[in-house]
Amino acid sequence: xxxxxxxxxxxxxxxINGKTYARKIEPRTLLVEFLRExxxxxxxxxxxxxxxxxACTVLMNNLAVxxxxxFAVQADGADIITVEGLEKNGKLHPIxxxxxxxxxxxxxxxxxxxxxxxxxxxxxxxxPDEKQIRKAIAGNTCRCTGYVNVFKAIELAGRNMxxxxxxx
Amino acid sequence: xxxxxxxxxxGWVGASLPRKEEDRLLRGRGKFAEDxxxxxxxxxxxxxxxxAHARILSIDASAAEALxxxxxxxxGKEIAAETQPFIEIGPDHAQKIRDFPMAVDKAIYQGExxxxxxxxxxxxxxxxxxxxxxxxxxxxPVVEAEEALTDRSVLHEAAGTNRVWNGxxxxxxxxxxxxxxxxxxxxxxxxxxxxxxxxxxxxxIIGEWNPKDDRIYYGCNNSFPSFAIQFLAAHLKVxxxxxxxxxxxxxxxxxIKITSYPQMxxxxxxxxxxxxxxxxxxxxxxxxxVASAHGNERTFRNTRVALDKNGVITAIxxxxxxxxxxxxxxxxxxxxxxxxxxxxxxxxxxARIDFWQAVTNKCPVGxxxxxxxxxHLWFLERVIDICAHEIGIxxxxxxxxxxxxxxxxPYTTPNxxxxxxxNYPKMLEVAKGLIGWDEWxxxxxxxxxxxxxxxxGIGTTLDSGTNNFGQSQIINPYAxxxxxxxxxxxxLDIYGEVVVAVGSCPQGQGHETxxxxxxxxxxxxxxxxxxxxxxxxxxxxxxxxMSGTYASQFAVSGLSAVHGAAQKLKTEMKRLAAFLLETNExxxxxxxxxxxxxxxxxxxxxxxxxxxxxxIVNVNSAVLPESLYDVTLNCRYVWRAPFKVPDTKAKxxxxxxxxxxxxxxxxxxxxxxxxxxxxIDYVAVDDCGTVINPPIVEGQVYxxxxxxxxxxxxxxxxxxxxxxxxTSTFSDYTPITSMNIPKIKYGHTSTPSPHSYSGAKGMGExxxxxxxxxxxxxxxxxxxxxxxxxxxxxxxxxxxxxxKAHDGGQRAELxxxxxxxASSAK
Numbered sequence: 001x002x003x004x005x006x007x008x009x010x011x012x013x014x015x016i017n018g019k020t021y022a023r024k025i026e027p028r029t030l031l032v033e034f035l036r037e038x039x040x041x042x043x044x045x046x047x048x049x050x051x052x053x054x055a056c057t058v059l060m061n062n063l064a065v066x067x068x069x070x071f072a073v074q075a076d077g078a079d080i081i082t083v084e085g086l087e088k089n090g091k092l093h094p095i096x097x098x099x100x101x102x103x104x105x106x107x108x109x110x111x112x113x114x115x116x117x118x119x120x121x122x123x124x125x126x127x128p129d130e131k132q133i134r135k136a137i138a139g140n141t142c143r144c145t146g147y148v149n150v151f152k153a154i155e156l157a158g159r160n161m162x163x164x165x166x167x168x
Numbered sequence: 169x170x171x172x173x174x175x176x177x178x179g180w181v182g183a184s185l186p187r188k189e190e191d192r193l194l195r196g197r198g199k200f201a202e203d204x205x206x207x208x209x210x211x212x213x214x215x216x217x218x219x220a221h222a223r224i225l226s227i228d229a230s231a232a233e234a235l236x237x238x239x240x241x242x243x244g245k246e247i248a249a250e251t252q253p254f255i256e257i258g259p260d261h262a263q264k265i266r267d268f269p270m271a272v273d274k275a276i277y278q279g280e281x282x283x284x285x286x287x288x289x290x291x292x293x294x295x296x297x298x299x300x301x302x303x304x305x306x307x308x309p310v311v312e313a314e315e316a317l318t319d320r321s322v323l324h325e326a327a328g329t330n331r332v333w334n335g336x337x338x339x340x341x342x343x344x345x346x347x348x349x350x351x352x353x354x355x356x357x358x359x360x361x362x363x364x365x366x367x368x369x370x371x372x373i374i375g376e377w378n379p380k381d382d383r384i385y386y387g388c389n390n391s392f393p394s395f396a397i398q399f400l401a402a403h404l405k406v407x408x409x410x411x412x413x414x415x416x417x418x419x420x421x422x423x424i425k426i427t428s429y430p431q432m433x434x435x436x437x438x439x440x441x442x443x444x445x446x447x448x449x450x451x452x453x454x455x456x457x458v459a460s461a462h463g464n465e466r467t468f469r470n471t472r473v474a475l476d477k478n479g480v481i482t483a484i485x486x487x488x489x490x491x492x493x494x495x496x497x498x499x500x501x502x503x504x505x506x507x508x509x510x511x512x513x514x515x516x517x518x519a520r521i522d523f524w525q526a527v528t529n530k531c532p533v534g535x536x537x538x539x540x541x542x543x544h545l546w547f548l549e550r551v552i553d554i555c556a557h558e559i560g561i562x563x564x565x566x567x568x569x570x571x572x573x574x575x576x577x578p579y580t581t582p583n584x585x586x587x588x589x590x591n592y593p594k595m596l597e598v599a600k601g602l603i604g605w606d607e608w609x610x611x612x613x614x615x616x617x618x619x620x621x622x623x624x625g626i627g628t629t630l631d632s633g634t635n636n637f638g639q640s641q642i643i644n645p646y647a648x649x650x651x652x653x654x655x656x657x658x659x660l661d662i663y664g665e666v667v668v669a670v671g672s673c674p675q676g677q678g679h680e681t682x683x684x685x686x687x688x689x690x691x692x693x694x695x696x697x698x699x700x701x702x703x704x705x706x707x708x709x710x711x712x713x714m715s716g717t718y719a720s721q722f723a724v725s726g727l728s729a730v731h732g733a734a735q736k737l738k739t740e741m742k743r744l745a746a747f748l749l750e751t752n753e754x755x756x757x758x759x760x761x762x763x764x765x766x767x768x769x770x771x772x773x774x775x776x777x778x779x780x781x782x783x784i785v786n787v788n789s790a791v792l793p794e795s796l797y798d799v800t801l802n803c804r805y806v807w808r809a810p811f812k813v814p815d816t817k818a819k820x821x822x823x824x825x826x827x828x829x830x831x832x833x834x835x836x837x838x839x840x841x842x843x844x845x846x847x848i849d850y851v852a853v854d855d856c857g858t859v860i861n862p863p864i865v866e867g868q869v870y871x872x873x874x875x876x877x878x879x880x881x882x883x884x885x886x887x888x889x890x891x892x893x894x895t896s897t898f899s900d901y902t903p904i905t906s907m908n909i910p911k912i913k914y915g916h917t918s919t920p921s922p923h924s925y926s927g928a929k930g931m932g933e934x935x936x937x938x939x940x941x942x943x944x945x946x947x948x949x950x951x952x953x954x955x956x957x958x959x960x961x962x963x964x965x966x967x968x969x970x971x972k973a974h975d976g977g978q979r980a981e982l983x984x985x986x987x988x989x990a991s992s993a994k
Binding site: 026028036041042043044045046047048049050052053055082083084086087092096097099100101103105106107108109110111112115133134135137138139140141142143144145146147148149150151 | 186187189190191193194195196197198200202203291365366367368369370417418419420422452453454675676677678863864866867868870871872873874875897898899903905906907909912
């Protein structure tokens with residue numbers, strides 16, 4: 001659209017992985033674009049553009065959301081955790097470790113989203129059964145693993161984190 | 169990390185080693201093509217045809233060009249004026265097809281690019297693309313291959329026909345076999361549907377045609393770059409060395425990303441037009457669904473099967489029609505690749521297959537996981553099950569009577585392929601044990617008494633790996649391809665680091681890990697001490713013209729190349745160490761000492777570490793005697809498959825080196841009220857010879873199984889009668905989710921290949937075993953209701969139609985059994 005009718009850029013401030021990012025953006029900017037393009041946090045991926053695949057899943061105020069379906073302006077002032085924010089001082093989060101130990105990934109493109117969906121599941125339900133695991137990641141498509149080792153990874157993460165909070 | 173399990177082997181090959189790729193991918197530090205940003209980068213958006221078949225009357229890009237931030241707009245006509253059409257692999261009239269990366273005079277599938285807009289941001293490019301005004305004149309679309317062959321409406325006017333290729337494969341004495349048959353089963357029509365394994369990462373290309381050095385750079389996720397550069401150099405009329413292709417982590421390909429070279433051409437040409445600034449194209453999911461590539465659709469007509477009185481197949485006669493979509497591109501290779509598995513896992517000697525391929529107004533096809541073989545293997549499994557039901561032989565029994573026997577390997581097929589090894593009866597036994605075959609048969613009878621529809625199905629399939637490109641000459645005797653090769657490089661870098669580069673292009677198959685396992689065994693060091701380069705890069709000078717990742721072959725071609733390079737390096741290291749340690753080459757021990765990896769003289773105990781060896785060759789060479797000047801510690805090795813060019817007239821020869829096999833069993837119930845088919849038990853047994861890394865193999869089996877289950881029950885590319893694609897988003901296409909994958913019981917058998925140095929067979933594609941298996945189980949559930957499964961895709965809707973639309977089922981229209989009692993009594 002011509003520049004004279006282009007909407008004004010808006011100021012947005014989002015706290016991501018404990019760090020504050022203030023940017024001037026077009027109103028149509030999606031949260032995933034904000035993360036990837038404006039903040040250079042490229043661990044969050046885009047797979048489908050239509051909220052089906054969950055490759056873009058991040059935690060927004062502790063809830064797993066698909067960042068391709070949230071405008072960045074809607075996340076103004078929010079607290080976001082992306083895959084880059086899972087590790088602590090270089091040490092893998094138990095969810096990350098469980099995915100590795102279970103061969104729960106192949107190409108790794110869906111893995112960040114899957115791990116954040118897992119994060120929310122385990123925060124709500126530290127000992128999910130298989131049915132609960134399946135349901136929790138129903139919105140996360142994986143094309144490589146057939147989900148078999150992903151289920152194992154989530155069970156293992158739950159076992160390993162018993163007693164600890166997911167935020168630890 | 170998980171504990172390394174050695175699995176009783178002597179070395180690292182065969183060990184359950186955690187993957188080297190994991191750490192970066194788990195931390196969100198994987199580097200995918202979309203993550204790459206270059207200075208002054210522009211963004212490209214395609215303007216696509218909404219019609220499946222339409223003449224382009226005019227393109228008005230003036231409004232788009234006037235939009236601030238737009239660098240340029242490029243059209244198909246402009247591209248055609250400065251490039252050569254892409255190489256056509258097909259012969260004769262197919263050579264006349266003019267294939268450019270964007271439509272020139274007419275668009276021949278919905279979603280075909282007609283123009284591309286290049287702008288400062290993806291948003292501006294998207295806005296501007298909507299402002300390009302294209303005037304079309306709609307033409308008659310053809311969406312069915314059989315109809316296309318009537319040439320009622322011709323897609324490629326220069327070729328004059330929609331027929332891409334046809335040829336007959338005939339062996340033995342087919343007519344005599346039919347005369348002698350006890351039973352003849354006629355099957356009117358079987359259909360293998362169009363689907364795609366849809367990698368989660370879409371196609372991404374950064375193209376830069378740099379005016380400073382007139383070189384073209386690609387950062388992308390194409391999965392067969394050696395093939396792409398051959399097509400691109402000819403098309404762009406440049407020296408092939410001017411093109412550099414680099415790949416990174418790739419978010420899945422399953423073959424689909426082999427076909428991104430047309431878009432690669434557009435990005436380079438758009439960059440050139442924009443003054444040499446890099447141009448990035450990130451495909452959207454909908455673009456991927458309508459216009460990247462789908463798997464081949466195939467129809468099997470007028471099939472006749474001859475069987476003896478025991479239900480042993482003696483001959484098959486059939487006409488196969490393949491639908492390759494709008495442009496042949498990688499095709500018509502699919503017209504011959506199926507013949508790698510000509511007889512499937514069965515012993516019949518007499519057969520005639522009349523094979524045709526047609527273009528239609530649909531998305532072009534590409535080599536999707538199981539490429540061309542799975543369609544044929546599904547056909548053969550349908551033939552087996554239909555014959556079994558018609559004659560009244562159990563599904564397991566008819567297979568045992570027809571399988572190639574374990575003692576017959578290596579087995580030469582009627583068309584000269586050599587199956588290296590296998591044991592199908594054993595796989596069946598293992599699978600039946602895992603699923604509890606006898607119990608399920610009992611439960612099935614009980615369920616039938618209750619009016620429930622439960623079926624048990626078997627699918628036996630092959631994953632042929634490391635193909636002989638000479639089969640292209642069966643399609644076109646002038647095709648300049650044969651054999652197969654892969655390159656690898658193994659070096660000690662200046663400080664003595666072991667660095668491996670290989671011409672593959674992995675997308676999650678763990679090549680960095682398995683390559684390190686192979687080198688670790690050669691040098692007797694831990695795989696952690698070996699760096700394997702990520703991704704592909706033409707500038708590593710490792711690749712051959714066949715480098716890439718496709719066709720289930722890394723374990724054979726890739727690792728044989730790595731092994732060869734490591735051996736070459738080891739030989740040089742031995743010569744050097746023998747000189748430095750003043751001993752004989754055969755009195756040296758490779759291992760790890762206090763100063764890292766080293767070579768020790770057995771007699772004196774003196775040793776030299778890798779730093780010392782590398783130092784002398786690279787920066788301290790005055791120490792070297794002239795007799796060692798040829799030692800570089802930088803060793804490239806090209807592995808070649810031991811193939812001959814096939815006899816193209818007789819269509820006879822060895823077309824593939826290894827044959828991994830899969831045997832699946834499924835128990836499926838069709839809901840009586842909703843007709844939803846549901847898998848209630850599932851077993852997958854796999855045999856890929858010697859296993860390099862068991863969890864990686866197991867992961868590939870699960871992944872291929874999920875693709876097959878998805879394809880059998882959920883995933884289909886639907887077109888309406890005028891060529892609109894109705895499944896253009898994931899929400900419509902519905903890739904399989906965590907809710908749809910059944911529990912899979914996994915079993916493994918091993919018949920090491922005599923055709924590879926390690927006994928390994930290529931694997932990963934999985935032969936689409938679940939598609940065959942689920943068709944088999946559904947027919948078992950529904951045969952009593954007069955239903956024969958004649959399509960590879962089945963869901964509640966199609967089952968409902970089959971059950972309700974035909975009084976007493978469609979079997980009577982589809983299948984005819986002739987019992988020739990006179991001959992069976994002989």
